Amino acid sequence: MSDTPGPDIPLSDPRCGDFLALNHLPGLDGHRTLRSWWEAQPWAIRAEAGWDYDRLREALAAFLSASAHAGTAPVLDTLEILPGRDKSGAPERHALCLRPGDIVALVGPTGAGKSRLLADIECLAQGDTPTGRVVRVNGRAPDPESRFSGEGKIVAQITQNMNFIMDLPVAAFLRLHAESRALPPHEAESAVRRVLESAVGMAGEPFGPETELTQLSGGQSRALMIADAAFLSPKPVILIDEIENAGVDRTRALELFTDQGKIVLLSTHDPLLALSGTCRLVIRNGAVSDVIEPTAAEKENHRRLVHLDKQLGALREALRHGRRIEQPLVFPTP
Template identity: 55%
Template sequence: MDRDQALAHIEALAGQIDALRSSSAPEVRVLTILGGINKQGQPEDLRLTLRPGELVSVVGPTGSGKSRLLGDIECLAQGDTPSGRRILVNDAPPPPGLRFSTHQKLVAQLSQTMNFVMDLSVGDFIAMHAECRLAGEVGPLVSQVIAQANDLAGEPFDRDAALTQLSGGQTRALMIADTALLSASPIVLIDEIENAGIDRKKSLELLLAREKIVLMSTHDPILALLGDRRLVIRGGAVVDIIETSLAERANLAALEQLDQTLMAVRHRLRGGQRIDSPVEEMLPWMR
């Protein structure tokens, strides 16, 4: 390849990068979920409007349809899923090009289980992701993501750690930090993080600070009450939308105090310490 060919190749690559930048995911001012049908084929009475910075929890028994709702949002369903729901973006159906685009992803999803199969270090993985996202200067971003992940995880790790050697909690913490700091997707779906071994409240605060719409399927009362609203799923349909009340917020404070005590006990167990203090000393509000 001579000099002119090399320059032409560089110009072509620059054009492709500019095209990727200009085709980033559009701003989502409002997301609307329109009801479909339940598992018996009966109409679902639902029109739910969500805006950036809002956290909505999704609750219901196992098998009720929580994951189906998240799946409908993930694929921006247009009546073409088993639920028959439709998703509107800024009060209009998303164009097919946006629904099926590989680089304009409106939705990021954090699933119940995450495992890495790539033979990379944490630092190399984040750097590669940052470059793919055109997120800015790579070095500082790698440091920020790892620092944030360590703030969420119970077990710290560094940039040289192998991805495949991370624990479940470390993996989840890394992906939450990655989603918050590197992902341009304005909508985040979370399918049960209560058993992930991370600081759940900090995780949600990090995502909401980036002005993302967050929907979270959960069985955890603390996570459910952290939401502005919670959707109650039964029989494959949303049967109620509950605004979190002031009384529930007060109960949340007590539940968080209990959770902090349990977290302290977990840390003692991890450190090989004995758990032989009277329960009353660990739970002062029971005295």
């Protein structure tokens, strides 16, 4: 008697093979339906896998449904932030309209409200936060899935605190993320390699695929999450809170995101980052008090800061390797 009472599923979709591979099950081997594949498996395979047919069928159906959208980034043409009010209740003056590839720096003293603005964007506020701001996605209010569903959210956030509690090697962690997005094995491996290469290039301190997550330094952890958000996350909006203290190549980090066509908003006190943006928002008393677009003179100063930062990076690298810094320090104009 068969133990397969549920309906059958055809295996014509190539993602069915991906599902079996992700769950470490034998390949399709020419079978055209899930039931025929299941009944052809030895009892030892069934017992070791921990499945029964109905659970396997439900899991495959859910995988096919989820993977139809999992690897596709939401289409975002515009992100608008409509004015709210400051900490005194006075109306905010500036409305913002951001597009893919924009880099927006948030500047202002500690406590001015930079993190609050990032939080309003992260939750796609609809007048229901302390500031009263309203966020529009492609000119309209976001649907509930974009606000409250983890899979439907369009925003990824990289915070100041990057503490891993998973006791896994870096590559295994990245593969888990790729599998959660239902990427086929060959695409997953390619994404893992890109994330690793980019993270190591940004961090300055090399680490490998077998390095344990819990052994990464602060800079390595932040670099890994930046590269992961760039290559493995489909979210089109990236929020970054204080990247300058992480010990990463900040210019390269921003380039990764803009190369992927993402909108980046970052809270910063760093002149190099503040001048890197499409514009910078001056935050005072909980509100956007000014929107500054860089002038030609500021763009030239940004170029000089990039040059100076590279020289300082070379000095940091020399110190890491135990060298003395005895020669007179001269930073020529580039």
